[in-house]
Amino acid sequence: DAEITQSPRHKITETGRQVTLACHQTWNHNNMFWYRQDLGHGLRLIHYSYGVQDTNKGEVSDGYSVSRSNTEDLPLTLESAASSQTSVYFCASSVGSGGEETQYFGPGTRLLVL
Amino acid sequence: AQSVTQLDSQVPVFEEAPVELRCNYSSSVSVYLFWYVQYPNQGLQLLLKYLSGSTLVKGINGFEAEFNKSQTSFHLRKPSVHISDTAEYFCAVSNTGGFKTIFGAGTRLFVKA
Numbered sequence: 650d651a652e653i654t655q656s657p658r659h660k661i662t663e664t665g666r667q668v669t670l671a672c673h674q675t676w677n678h679n680n681m682f683w684y685r686q687d688l689g690h691g692l693r694l695i696h697y698s699y700g701v702q703d704t705n706k707g708e709v710s711d712g713y714s715v716s717r718s719n720t721e722d723l724p725l726t727l728e729s730a731a732s733s734q735t736s737v738y739f740c741a742s743s744v745g746s747g748g749e750e751t752q753y754f755g756p757g758t759r760l761l762v763l
Numbered sequence: 764a765q766s767v768t769q770l771d772s773q774v775p776v777f778e779e780a781p782v783e784l785r786c787n788y789s790s791s792v793s794v795y796l797f798w799y800v801q802y803p804n805q806g807l808q809l810l811l812k813y814l815s816g817s818t819l820v821k822g823i824n825g826f827e828a829e830f831n832k833s834q835t836s837f838h839l840r841k842p843s844v845h846i847s848d849t850a851e852y853f854c855a856v857s858n859t860g861g862f863k864t865i866f867g868a869g870t871r872l873f874v875k876a
Contacts, residue, residue: 691853692807692853749814751797751812752799756806
């Protein structure tokens with residue numbers, strides 16, 4: 650069955666370190682998204698991609714970067730981790746371009762920045 | 764700009780009672796509306812969505828929602844909840860022709876025995 654996976658599921662790091670969170674989907678979806686989930690804020694969009702070599706900033710992109718070298722993967726990099734980036738991170742994917750698409754979510758990565 | 768407001772952050776309810784989770788949105792263009800559910804320690808999954816046509820949308824696990832354009836609302840309902848419905852529920856909106864989806868802050872539903 651097609652799926653979307655994230656790794657690691659849990660991560661503890663120190664302030665200032667570079668961290669990369671992996672996202673891999675086997676749906677062959679063209680769209681991929683990264684969100685962070687914080688209490689009281691719901692899901693906020695960090696970065697998104699409509700296809701290979703395409704990346705775009707979301708509403709909370711400062712301190713994060715992504716690259717899309719193939720259809721299946723969209724790794725999220727925290728350039729220099731900060732305590733404010735402690736959160737749960739979700740990757741999602743969808744297919745199409747009309748706005749009506751269902752997003753399929755990974756299980757999430759819990760990141761703690763000390 | 765689009766926005767989504769979920770009017771209740773937490774909703775406690777007894778098992779077998781009815782429940783309504785409220786969602787209001789704002790948008791200057793036509794929209795698509797979604798409800799997603801997040802069970803503990805899992806990602807989100809789609810409950811139902813409104814694209815067009817009938818304003819009453821039925822989803823999985825006995826949930827339904829009604830699109831009300833005049834009140835810009837998309838409230839989620841279930842006539843009789845189960846313990847297993849305990850989860851966080853997110854309302855979301857996207858505009859026609861757009862890629863991005865805006866999520867509300869979520870409503871935590873607690874079903875008590």
